[in-house]
Amino acid sequence: MEVIVLLLAVWVLVLLVRLARLRTLLRKSAEAIEDRKSLLLNEKGNWPKRYYLDRLAREINTLTDIRRHTERREESYLHQIETALENLIEAVLVVNDENQLIMANPAARRLLRIEGRTEGKRVESYLQSPQFLELMKRIRAGEYSGFQEIDLVRGKSSHTFEITGAPISSIDPQAPDMTLFVLHDITRLKVLEGIRKEFVANVSHELRTPVTIIKGYSDTLLEDQDTLSPEEMARFLAKIQKNVDRLHLLLEDLLVLSRLEWGTESVSKEPYSLPQIIRELQENIQPRLDAGGQRVLLDVDPMIDRLMIDPIKISRVFQNVCDNITRYAKGFTKIQIRAHFEDGRIRVSIEDDGCGIPSSDLSHIFERFYRVDKGRSRELGGTGLGLSIVKHIIQLHGGEVSAHSVEGEGTRIEFTLPDTSAEADARVSRKRRISQPADPNV
Structure with missing residues (x-):
């Protein structure tokens, strides 16, 4: 009897030990699943295999690996979506x-x-x-x-x-x-679409007038050449030539402006004398003015010499502004060109004492095809693109352009050019020395 009791006690003890080991194994399994970690089965003997615990451990490890991989993939997808949305x-x-x-x-x-x-x-x-x-x-x-x-x-x-x-x-x-x-x-696209429509309408309008005139006179020459006098034919041909020149000028300005706006027009900067450009301009314009009552005056800082500029395009800036003055500034007696040195830049102004520009028009004069006096502009052959070209050339040089005017008193066009030449630092130092008051004790 005692032997049976002893055996029963041993058997119960073995069961309790296995139960404790089983509870430990189940706890480790739960922790492994919670922590997304693999379960390591280190139990000795065949009892885990007998109760399929080894297979349970393998399935837990497989499911844990799948869950870990799925969570990493979901995190990667979420990160990609967040990155895409943020950018x-x-x-x-x-x-x-x-x-x-x-x-x-x-x-x-x-x-x-x-x-x-x-x-x-x-x-x-x-x-x-x-x-x-x-x-x-x-x-x-x-x-x-x-x-x-x-x-x-x-x-x-x-x-x-x-x-x-x-x-x-x-x-x-x-x-x-x-x-x-x-x-x-799409606000910007709408604005650009409006600009495109306006541009097409303006170009069509500008081309229609000279083309209509050319067609009218050429048709008359072809149909009535037997009845026209030599004087009439010469007058018709002169009209045709004038409008052909106007078309040529308009197309040239359109091409230049298009290249400037799209950035395909290169700026070939080189050290070049700005005073020389201004003097050449004076020599070219003065013969076209009324010798008795119109003149070009210069006021150029002697410290200004060579600048890093595109001389052809900067010459065009001066030419376009002065052409506007000679065409549209009714009653002007002088064109005053000033160029003065400021720290790091050159400020240039071209001023006339003509009829001036109404304040309502002043903010629009650098727009394409904008004219203050539309009838007079077309009569004199202007394209309405000159100041728009001026603005883009100055901006390509890194400068700024502005207009100031009082109606009845005249107009001043100002622009700046960065002083990036090799002599820039020397000019700054010299300017500072000149501007400093002399020491009376020296």
Whole structure:
């Protein structure tokens, strides 16, 4: 009897030990699953295999590896999506069925001026647009797919956006449905489209007049050549030649302006004397002026000499401005050209004492085809592109251009040129020495 009790006690003890080892193994399995780590089965004997614990450990390790790999892949996908959203120039919004913002990428935050967290904030507080709210309803109802242009007012400026959206259905029936919106800012494209249309209209208008005149006179010469006198034929040919020259000048200016605006016109900078360009201009213009009452005056700082410029294009700047004066500045008696040195740059002004420009026109004179006196400009053969070319040439040199005028008193065109020549530092030092007062004790 004692032997049986002893054997039973030993058997119970073995069971308790195995139960404790089994509990330890199950605890390690649970920890391995929670920590996404492999389970190491170090149990001795055949009892784990007998109870299929070895197979359980292998399955746990396999599932842990799969879960770890899946989580890493999901993290990688999420990181890629976040990176893409952060770097998109388009604004991306995710809105729930209560119009609450769920997500807004950085572009959307900048557009809507969102600060802090977006959770719980309604989209209407950032987008006061009935058009957008109506679009949201139609997309949720499945009645619209594609793009829609919507104008949004942000502060003092208005922006045009091309908006598309799509519903995001959730797998979880308890989760709210969401809607994705992508807003693409096409304001600049709209502006460029307007400029293109205006340009085409202006070019068509400018070409139509000389072409019509050329066609009219050439048709008359062909049809009535037997009845026209030599004087009439000569007059018709002179008219044709004048308008051909006008067409040629217009096309040349259009080509130059097009290359300047698109950046295909290179600027070949070299050390060149700015005073020499100004003196050559004076020599070319003075013979065209009224010798008794019109003159060109120069006031050039003696320290200005060679600058890093494109001499041909800078000569064209002076020529275009002075051509405008001789054509349109009625009653002028002088053209005053000044060039003075400032720290790091040269300031040039070309001024006349003619009729001046109305204040309403002054801010537009550097625009293509803009004319203050449209009838007089076409009569005198102007293209309306001269000052626009001036602006682009100065900007290509890294300078700025401006216009100042008082109606009835004259006009002043000013521009700056960076002083990047080898002598620039020496000029700065010399200028400072001259401007410093002399020491009376020396």
